[in-house]
Amino acid sequence: MCRHLAYLGPPVTLASLVLEPEHSLFEQSWAPADMRGGGTVNADGFGLGWFPEGDTAVYGGPVRYRRSVPIWTDENLPGLAASIRSGAVIAAVRNGTVGMPYGQAAVAPFMVGNWLFSHNGRIAGWPESTQKLAERLPVADLLQLDAPVDSALLWALIADRLSDGIPPADAVAAVVQEVESVAPGSRLNVLLTDGEQLVATSWTHSLTVHRTPDSVTVSSEPFGPGTWTPVPDHSLLVATATTLHITPMEGPE
Numbered sequence: 001m002c003r004h005l006a007y008l009g010p011p012v013t014l015a016s017l018v019l020e021p022e023h024s025l026f027e028q029s030w031a032p033a034d035m036r037g038g039g040t041v042n043a044d045g046f047g048l049g050w051f052p053e054g055d056t057a058v059y060g061g062p063v064r065y066r067r068s069v070p071i072w073t074d075e076n077l078p079g080l081a082a083s084i085r086s087g088a089v090i091a092a093v094r095n096g097t098v099g100m101p102y103g104q105a106a107v108a109p110f111m112v113g114n115w116l117f118s119h120n121g122r123i124a125g126w127p128e129s130t131q132k133l134a135e136r137l138p139v140a141d142l143l144q145l146d147a148p149v150d151s152a153l154l155w156a157l158i159a160d161r162l163s164d165g166i167p168p169a170d171a172v173a174a175v176v177q178e179v180e181s182v183a184p185g186s187r188l189n190v191l192l193t194d195g196e197q198l199v200a201t202s203w204t205h206s207l208t209v210h211r212t213p214d215s216v217t218v219s220s221e222p223f224g225p226g227t228w229t230p231v232p233d234h235s236l237l238v239a240t241a242t243t244l245h246i247t248p249m250e251g252p253e
Contacts, residue, residue: 002042002092002093002094002095002108002118002119002120002121002220003025003028003029003032003042003092003093003095003120003219003220003221004025004090004091004092004093004108004118004120004189004191004219004220005017005018005025005089005090005091005092005191005217005218005219005220005223006089006090006091006118006191006193006198006200006217006218006219007087007088007089007215007216007217008087008088008193008195008196008197008198008215008216008217008239008240008241009087009212009214009215009216009217009241010087010214010215010241011053011085011086011087012085012086012087012089013081013082013083013084013085014048014050014080014081014082014084014085014086014089014091015078015081015082017089017091017217018048018081018091019077019078019081019082021223021224021225022223022224022225023221023222023223023224024223024224025071025091025092025093025219025223026071026072027223028042028093028220028221028223029041029042029043029046029070029071029072029093030042030043030070030072032220032221033221034206034220034221041095042070042071042093042094042095043070043095044068044070044094044095044102044106044107045066045067045068045069045070045093045094045102045103045104045106045107046066046067046069046070046071046074046091046092046093046094046107047064047065047066047067047091047092047094047107047108047109047118048064048065048066048081048089048090048091048109049062049063049064049065049089049090049091049109049111049116050062050063050084050086050088050089050090051063051086051087051088051089051195052084052086053085053086053087061111061113061114062088062111062114062115062116062195064109064111064116065080066104066107066109067104067107068102068103068104068106068107071093087195087241088193088195088196090108090109090116090117090118090191090193091109092107092108092109092118092120094106094107094108103147105146105147105152106146106147106149106151106152108151109191110146110151110152110155112155112159112162114194114195115159115162115192115193115194116191116192116193116194117155117158117159117190117191117192118151118190118191119150119151119154119155119188119189119190119191120187120189120190120191120205120220121186121187121188121189121203121204121205122150122186122187123150123153123154123179123183123186123188124183124184124185124186125183126150126183127148127150127153129182129183130150130153130179130182130183132182133153133157133178133179133182134153136160137156137157137160138160141156141159141160142156154175154179154188154190157175157178157179158171158172158175158190158192161174161175168192168194168197168199168238169199169236169238172190172192172199172201172236173201173236173249176188176190176201176203176249177249177250180203185204186203186204187203187204187205188201188203188204189201189202189203189204189205189206189207189220190203191218196240197238197239197240198216198218198237198238198239198240199236199237199238200218200231200236200237200239201235201236201237201249202231202232202233202234202235202237203233203234203249204233204234205220206220206221206230207219207220207230207231207235207237208220208221208222208228208229208230208231209228209229209231209237209239209244209246210222210226210227210228210229211244212226213242214241214242215241216239216240216241216244218231218237218239231246232246232248234248234249234250235247235248235249236248236249
């Protein structure tokens with residue numbers, strides 16, 4: 001399974017989140033501590049998504065940097081990550097599921113408009129198990145999937161609800177439960193942010209949270225100093241930089 005993290009708070013360098021801490025996402029790419037879903041190395045690409053400091057209207061939204069190579073092979077990343085600061089970040093390293101395609105387009109974070117999204121896990125029985133759910137999407141959305149992988153479809157299902165005006169937490173919870181109903185045993189840890197709020201799920205995989213008075217960080221595995229609290233399985237996490245709410249979701253019987 002993949003590893004990912006999200007951060008909301010005062011602007012920090014990307015390097016301080018992804019590269020520098022003890023057991024950082026960088027280290028987790030080759031030495032993860034909890035790969036309960038299988039796999040040993042997250043070497044199938046990595047991605048960073050962030051909201052630039054200052055007036056983002058000039059650019060129009062978040063920025064992504066994605067590669068299809070192992071994170072430790074990108075010689076440009078240390079300088080890039082040290083020079084960029086942001087108060088809203090999603091980052092991920094990928095361990096591709098056997099049978100699914102590889103390449104940059106299959107790497108999180110996925111993006112539509114002002115939203116960044118990451119998925120850690122897999123949809124059981126893909127793709128046949130989700131055929132009926134996919135049929136509900138507009139054909140144009142299916143034709144524009146980043147890649148023919150389960151994470152991209154999961155994001156399309158959530159983004160479709162967001163476009164209908166459904167609140168982010170409700171959209172995420174509804175899709176996770178729908179996918180579980182047609183594909184029991186799926187691993188559906190997701191991260192979603194628009195730079196102001198963060199929605200995450202803990203669904204049959206590890207997720208931990210670290211808080212300070214003015215920041216919140218969620219991650220597949222703890223990293224760096226500070227106190228990390230495990231998020232209970234089958235939970236929905238909704239946060240801003242200064243608030244945090246964790247509620248149970250209905251899980252499989």
